[in-house]
Amino acid sequence: MESQRNTKQKQLILSILKESNRPMSINEIYALVVLQVPKIAKSTIYRNIDSLLNQNLIDKYHLNDNEVFYRIKADSHEHKHFIICDDCKKVFDLPSCPIHALENAMEEEGFIIKEHLIQISGICKTCAKGHTKGQ
Ligand SMILES: [Zn+2]
Ligand SMILES: [Zn+2]
Incomplete structure (x- = not known):
């Protein structure tokens, strides 16, 4: 209990x-x-x-x-990819998966797609503001 x-x-x-x-x-x-x-x-x-x-x-x-x-x-069954801020190390969702069209094209070529990984790093909006202020 x-x-x-x-x-x-x-x-x-x-x-x-x-x-x-x-x-x-x-x-x-x-x-x-x-x-x-x-x-x-x-x-x-x-x-x-x-x-x-x-x-x-x-x-x-x-x-x-x-x-x-x-x-x-997530509400949708769409899988997620992320972007990570190098400064604050926070992780944000990418709005969508950009790979499906490529995967479909490769499958048409005869490939069997297993998985894909995407990870983008950068500076988030909040930290980017701090950057410009400091200069
Ligand atoms: Zn940040
Ligand atoms: Zn994906």
Whole structure:
């Protein structure tokens, strides 16, 4: 049986991920959770996240040198690709997958496509503003 407190904490983590709508590292999640549950331990957050993963409510990604990020399951079944900010290390969704047309073309050529990986790095909007200000 799951305690009421656990359920509440999981709801909080879910709502944080839903609101951000992009992948977040455990540190980012933790920083927002402690604002509302000041005494929470990181291990508790890990436990809650594991349970959300088991319930298939969130996805787990290894990005940016194998750091782990969690993202609320997308509404669509479209898979996701990401862009990572070199400055703040935040991860953002790419608006869509640009590879399908290429894959289809290759399949017409007779290839059997297995998977593809795309990872773009750059400077996010917020950090880019800081850059220009500093110069
Ligand atoms: Zn940034
Ligand atoms: Zn893709």
